[in-house]
Amino acid sequence: MKLFRCLNCAGESRERGAGEFAAESGVCRKCKLSGEHVVELECIHYDPPSGVPGRGMRHAACDDKIKIGQYGLMMTGEPSAVTCRACMKSPVWKLNAALCGLPTTPATLDHVTEPPTRR
Ligand SMILES: [Zn+2]
Ligand SMILES: [Zn+2]
Numbered sequence: 656m657k658l659f660r661c662l663n664c665a666g667e668s669r670e671r672g673a674g675e676f677a678a679e680s681g682v683c684r685k686c687k688l689s690g691e692h693v694v695e696l697e698c699i700h701y702d703p704p705s706g707v708p709g710r711g712m713r714h715a716a717c718d719d720k721i722k723i724g725q726y727g728l729m730m731t732g733e734p735s736a737v738t739c740r741a742c743m744k745s746p747v748w749k750l751n752a753a754l755c756g757l758p759t760t761p762a763t764l765d766h767v768t769e770p771p772t773r774r
Contacts, residue, residue, distance in 0.1 A: 657681070658696040658738055663688050671758060677740055701742040702730040704751065716748050717741035 658675065661683035665674025676684060681693040700721060702711035711732045715721035717739055723730055731737060734752040742748050749759045 658698060658740070659683075659693050660696055661686065661688060661693050663692045671735075675738075696738050697729055698739050699737055700728070700730045700739045701734065701737045701745070701748045701751075702732045703745075703747045704732065715739070715742060716745040 656677050656679065658677055659681045661674040661676065663674070664683060664685050668674070674683075675696065678684070680689075681695060682689040683693055700715035700717060702713060702723065703716050704710075705712045711723075711730075712719075713723040715730060718741070721728065721730075734748060734755050735757055737743060737748060737752075743752075743759075752759050
């Protein structure tokens with residue numbers, strides 16, 4: 656599974672994850688465009704904080720067998736830079752992303768509901 660961003664669907668949106676999708680090939684499910692309209696994203700894992708300032712756990716939040724130092728592997732301690740879908744589902748990423756003020760709920764679900772009014 657690879658990560659892609661459809662530039663057509665992302666448009667001018669600054670919203671996190673806009674136009675992004677995971678698939679085997681870079682054909683947008685929504686608008687069916689491919690080629691120059693779709694860019695492949697690198698998979699960047701989240702390296703959770705270890706408790707020592709400036710040091711992470713040195714393994715991915717999604718899988719502790721994915722360790723820093725493996726060829727071609729990208730990892731960051733900055734929650735906003737993470738693109739790995741599995742890391743973004745981990746409680747440790749959600750907690751740290753929330754502490755940084757990032758939305759951890761998809762925009763489509765992130766709305767305020769009013770309590771029912773009594774008649
Ligand atoms: Zn699209
Ligand atoms: Zn990951």
